[in-house]
Amino acid sequence: MSVERVFESKEVLQWRQQLTVRAFVTWTKVREKSGMLQVPFMRQENTLIQTCVVASSRLAFSGQMLLKGIFKIITCGFPPLEDRDKSPKALAGLDFFGGGTLTEEETRPAAEKGAVNDIMFDVWLDNEEAMGKLETVLDGFENEVVVPSSFVLMGNFCSRPCNLSFHSFSSQFGKLGQMTESHPRLKEHSQFLFIPGPEDAGPSTVLPRCALPRYITEEFQNHIPNAISSSNPCRIKFYTQEIVFFRQDLLYRMRCSCLMPPSTEETNDPFKHLLATITQQSHLCPLPLVLQLVIWNNDRSLHLYPTPNTIVLGDKSEQKAYSYTGITCFNTGSFSNDGTFVAYRPCTREVELSALPA
Numbered sequence: 001m002s003v004e005r006v007f008e009s010k011e012v013l014q015w016r017q018q019l020t021v022r023a024f025v026t027w028t029k030v031r032e033k034s035g036m037l038q039v040p041f042m043r044q045e046n047t048l049i050q051t052c053v054v055a056s057s058r059l060a061f062s063g064q065m066l067l068k069g070i071f072k073i074i075t076c077g078f079p080p081l082e083d084r085d086k087s088p089k090a091l092a093g094l095d096f097f098g099g100g101t102l103t104e105e106e107t108r109p110a111a112e113k114g115a116v117n118d119i120m121f122d123v124w125l126d127n128e129e130a131m132g133k134l135e136t137v138l139d140g141f142e143n144e145v146v147v148p149s150s151f152v153l154m155g156n157f158c159s160r161p162c163n164l165s166f167h168s169f170s171s172q173f174g175k176l177g178q179m180t181e182s183h184p185r186l187k188e189h190s191q192f193l194f195i196p197g198p199e200d201a202g203p204s205t206v207l208p209r210c211a212l213p214r215y216i217t218e219e220f221q222n223h224i225p226n227a228i229s230s231s232n233p234c235r236i237k238f239y240t241q242e243i244v245f246f247r248q249d250l251l252y253r254m255r256c257s258c259l260m261p262p263s264t265e266e267t268n269d270p271f272k273h274l275l276a277t278i279t280q281q282s283h284l285c286p287l288p289l290v291l292q293l294v295i296w297n298n299d300r301s302l303h304l305y306p307t308p309n310t311i312v313l314g315d316k317s318e319q320k321a322y323s324y325t326g327i328t329c330f331n332t333g334s335f336s337n338d339g340t341f342v343a344y345r346p347c348t349r350e351v352e353l354s355a356l357p358a
Contacts, residue, residue, distance in 0.1 A: 059077075059079075060076070060078060061075060061076040061077070062075045078281060080280070081280050081325055082306075082307065084307040084309070084326060084327070087305070087306035088306070091306065096306055097237060097242055116148045116149060116343055117149060117152060118141065118148045118150070118152070118342075119151075119152040119154075119245075119312060119332050120137075120154070120340075120341035121154035121334065121335060122156055122334040123154070123335055124159040124336040125169075125173065125176055126158050126168075130335070131179070133336070133356055134179070135179055136356060137341065138186060139183070142185055142186055147186055147189050147190055148186075149189070150192070150193060151186075151191070151192050153193065153194050154197060154232075154245065154247040154314040155194075155195065155197025155200040155232075156197035157169075157172070157173075158199070158200065160199075161199040162199070162200065169201055170217075170219050173217050173218075173219050174219030176220055177219055177220035177224055180192070180223060192220075192224055193228050193230055193234070193236075194227065194228070194230065195230050195234050195245055196209050197247045197314070198247070198248060200212065201213065201216060204293075206294065206295055207232075207285060207292060207293070207294050207302060208231050208233060208294075208298055208301045208302065209231060210231055217229045231301070232245075233245060233246040234246075235301075241349075242309050242310075243308060243309065243310040243312065244304070244310070245312045246313055249316050250274065250278075250284075250285065251270060251274050251315050251317045252315075253287060253291065253292070257287060271318070271320050272324070275322060275324045275327075275329045278304060279307065279325070282307075283302055285302055308327070309327065309328065310327070310329070310349065312342075312344075313331045314332055316337075319331055319332060319338070319342075320353075321351040321353055328349045328351065330353075333355075339355050339357075339358070340355045340356075341355070342354060
């Protein structure tokens with residue numbers, strides 16, 4: 001039995017009763033002028049609009065006005081992405097990043113600073129094989145002429161979902177601290193940053209995720225005092241460059257929520273479609289709230305406007321790197337599963353996709 005047959009006796013609510021006015025101001029005016037508000041939306045239309053308009057927030061379409069006030073949509077898609085170089089002029093000095101006024105030293109070109117950032121996710125601290133891989137990476141960088149300026153470790157930090165009652169979690173961070181402390185050059189010159197994953201300990205899975213509780217990372221900080229536990233997503237300013245880190249299995253969830261397959265005219269790579277979606281929507285997670293809850297007052301932390309220089313995704317999909325409309329975007333791959341990680345040089349925006357031997 002079809003869905004329509006099951007609900008044929010139930011009244012289809014007017015779209016005004018289902019959707020918020022704030023999200024549909026522009027859309028409402030267009031449809032009122034076209035005369036299409038005379039007939040209630042069908043159930044399929046309501047589903048399409050809730051997914052494509054409310055969840056995505058932005059929609060551009062073109063077409064022609066037919067007889068009897070009917071507007072025929074020919075092309076529908078995302079609005080064009082604003083060039084980052086033009087954004088500062090339009091913003092008239094507004095500080096969207098929140099870091100305050102930059103000093104003269106901080107405004108120097110980033111190309112003058114030779115720094116390397118080592119980035120990985122799915123660092124399972126309770127898995128001996130994963131810890132062995134991590135020690136191999138630390139040993140390699142310890143013997144480099146110039147050690148990385150930072151190590152960005154993104155969750156999940158446990159091979160299975162855990163919660164705040166998982167007491168051994170803190171001891172795993174203590175073992176990581178001992179391992180790191182045995183590399184004196186890294187301890188002295190490198191900054192360690194922890195970003196929680198979707199299955200890590202925390203009060204909820206709502207975005208943005210708060211930092212790992214202090215009592216969990218405290219044992220690591222006893223060995224490495226300058227370690228930082230950050231939220232998810234996390235934003236870093238490297239002199240004049242803005243870098244956004246986001247740990248979420250986003251590609252899988254976006255594809256599961258897709259009503260229509262993306263066009264393959266320009267590319268058939270799902271990861272490129274994902275990058276186009278989040279950048280042109282200016283939002284890291286444009287999913288319906290029924291699929292991903294967001295703390296509304298903190299939704300701005302998921303915004304991608306103005307466009308950052310670099311977007312780093314921790315996604316369980318294949319390790320990849322692209323330059324999309326001048327934005328450096330890459331996915332690090334799963335370290336514990338595949339032994340993959342990324343060495344990133346902000347000075348040249350060079351992405352080195354790396355992997356340990358199988």
